[in-house]
Amino acid sequence: MLRLVASAALGVVIGALIVALLGNPDTGMPIFGIALTVFILAITVTRLASGLSASFPSAAAVHEARDARRLGRARIDSVRQTGTFINEQPVCDIDVTVVELTGDAWATTIRTIVPLIELPAYQSGIERDVAILLEGGPEVAFVDGELSPAEIERLVIPTRTEVEVRSIPPGTRIDKGRRRGPLIGIGRRGRPLRLALFAVVAALAAGAVLLPFREGLGLTVDAWSEGRWSVDMRRPDTLLSAERSLEEAIGHDRVVSITVIADAVIVNAPVRAGAIETDEWTYRGGRVSHDGPASSQPQLAEEQFSWSDVALDRIWPAIENASAQSGLPTDGGSVFIHRTTDTDLDSPTFNRSVEAPEISFGLRDDYRDQSFRLDATGTDLRAMG
Structure with a gap:
């Protein structure tokens, strides 16, 4: 398990x-x-x-072996530390050669904790009484004092090279007279x-x-198939995915502003269509997060516009066109979309962002930068400055 x-x-x-x-x-x-x-x-x-499981038999297993007189004598041939300590006590591999009262003999290796104060009882050459936990072993448990002097004298432990080596199946234990292992064998x-x-x-x-991130994973796989290492949210397909997810999460298609960077789309959207109160939402890695109230709140509901008012699919071609004109790379250029400002002095909405939406973005390298503007239809690209 x-x-x-x-x-x-x-x-x-x-x-x-x-x-x-x-x-x-x-x-x-x-x-x-x-x-x-x-x-x-x-x-x-x-x-x-x-x-360790095979080396810590239950008291019931030892008691059963005693009652059945499955007893024998074991000689400790060698003791090796494994390098593991439990409660500051070393875990050791102990090579033993065992002879049962029936005369059957074998060699095996058990792994157990050897308390430091009991080290003298685990020296090479020492013989100790053992209980045979299963008929034929190889699992044994040290049970000093179980054999009579006559039985000890009768049992002669052969050399290790003269007997069969029986390995204890890893991960097993003795329970109710049976060897039990993990659900999945090892x-x-x-x-x-x-x-x-x-x-x-x-x-x-x-x-x-x-x-929960399957959409972002799909976008990444698509990017890899096109030879790119990461998703670029400014491209038409990925921007369309962001639009769908954001509209679904927000509950309507009205926004005050849209910011598109290479790995995310950030929008300020009213809490409900027509409301002035505005929250910030972010689409990144295929997921939408609601980031709470926007840091800048609009003053008029007319500052809102619909996603469909802007030709989003024309943004990336415009960036490529601007890159070709300016000689600046497309990498890292961010896009900002919002309504333009009313410049009519006599208008009640003078100096408010209530006019047609406009797309602006910038390109730069280590030595210079350039700003561009694109109308909402994506047909009129202008370099600024």
């Missing part, structure tokens, strides 16, 4: 990284941090549990199926993280 948790956590880590790369680091990185912590903990506990035979299952779990977890 812990391996499945680790696989799911790894999938979440991958999904969170993709979310961050899609332009949502505030969402992706916290998820990444939590999932990475879970993954590391799950792997650590899994490694410890798989090595042996070599089932490795391909196990890896496939882990991959499926990781993919499903990553998909769950990416599901």
Whole structure:
């Protein structure tokens, strides 16, 4: 089960990284941090549990072995520290050679915690009584004092090279007279199926993280297919996607201003069509965020306009045209759309932004910059200054 948790956590880590790369680091990185912590903990506990589970038999298993007189004598052949400490006590691999009361003998290796104060009892060459947890072993538990002197004298432990080495299946434990392992085996035979299952779990977890960001992922894939590393919101298809998502989230098509940068579309929109109170909304990485009241509030409802009042699909061609005229790169140029100012001195809306919408953008390099204006129909491009 812990391996499945680790696989799911790894999938979440991958999904969170993709979310961050899609332009949502505030969402992706916290998820990444939590999932990475879970993954590391799950792997650590899994490694410890798989090595120690067989070496910590339950009291019931030991009691059953005693009652059945599945007893024997074991010689400690060698002790090796694994480098792991639990509660400051070393985890060790102990090579033992065992002979059962029935005369059956074998060699095995158990992994267990060796308390520092008990080190003398684990020296090479020492013989100790053991309980055989299953008929034929190899799992054993040290149970000093169970054999009589006559039984100890009768049992002669052979050298390790003279007997069969029986390995304890990793990750297993003895429970109610049976060897039980994890739901998913960890042996070599089932490795391909196990890896496939882990991959499926990781993919499903990553998909769950990416599901709310599927639109942004689709835009990114489209950008890659066109030879670009990232999404450019100024291009017609991506800007259309932003418009649809923002209109749906806001609940109407009225806006006071639209700002388009390479990775986001930011709009100031009335809380309801015709209202003066205006909020700020942002489309980034395929998701819409509501950022609260706009920092600059309009004074008239007439400052609003509809998305459809502006030829959004003409913005990118105009930027490319302006780049060709000026020799400045298209990279990083931002676009701002709002109504132009009423310049009629006799008008009641004089000096208010109530005239036809206009598109403005700038291009720059390390040495110069240039501003451009485009009418709402996208046909009249003018360089400014």
